[in-house]
Amino acid sequence: MPKTLIVLLGPTGVGKTDLSIRIAQHFDTVITSSDSRQVYKEMRIGTAVPEPEQLSQVKHHFIHSHSIHDYFSSFECEKETLALLQNLFVEKNQVLMVGGSMMYIDAVCNGIDDIPTIDPQLRKELLEKYEQEGIESIRMQLKLLDPVFYNEVDLKNAKRVLHAVEVCLMAGKPYSSLRKNTAKKRDFNIVKIGLNRDREELYNRINLRVDQMVEEGLVEEARGLFEYRHLNSMNTVGYKELFEHFEGKISLEKAIELIKRNSRRYAKRQLSWFRRDDGINWFHPEQEEEILQLLTEKCSGN
């Protein structure tokens, strides 16, 4: 029996969680998450983690497994998920990965290039230089360190330019020389199921879900995390807008409106990324039978 990683993906709010429980139960297996925010245990309401009941029905990995104070990136996701899968595949023939974080999914399925982890101090210093001297100064530095990447990178995207410089300084060689751009081989099969709905329907669900989050106490949860607002992990839709409100910059109503809008835009970006991947089998979340049928076929090795 071949080992298969079933990947359930789709935009935020489309209905992945509910279906994931039933798929996992159908294959008598566990779930590993590829969600860049549900890993953090300090956030619950705004990240829409599965309900306690759902968590008790199926074993979940990488849900509330880390702290917002930890460094966690797509590399950690790849490394830790692969280690986990190695153990799980001893017993299980199928494992279900659920989540919408595009780069995390990609890291697990295809791997990412080996580059050094950036020293926080270096990152801080570069950021200060950027703030004091502007983007042009960072661009010139990149041009010297890595002219190849300088010609490829989106020079208007400061984050990308900064990161490239960081990597060059950290590695002692050009970032472009570390970029292999090849997918790593995995010793298990991968079947991707993409969930999608009519755009209007998706947006209505997103808007409604935000209202429900507020009713459940999102504002209070965010207030409790306000002091950590400068952490990268807190640069998260549903929290950053409320932080603005706590700082007196916008009204609560405006913050909620922005949470809805930013969630919609996030969903759009996810779809834009997923569209490029022609290995995804797309379904409406209600096509449960069809999904299970396809998975059964694929998992039996045909």
Next chain:
RNA sequence: GGUACCAUAGCUCAGUUGGUAGAGCAAUGGACUGAAAAUCCAUGUGUCCCUGGUUCGAUUCCAGGUGGUACCA
């Protein structure tokens, strides 16, 4: 029922002294390789309410109609 005002993009509105129109917000498309729920780029989508009149030409002026708002009954 009468009078006044209004009717332009998904929404709120601007504008054209008559030459078929533009802002904000919303939206749409795209990029993406260790911060990714991050970050960045691009894009105006329109029976200018309807019918007729004047005019070379009407979204603009005139008349009627329809719908809305306010006030008066």
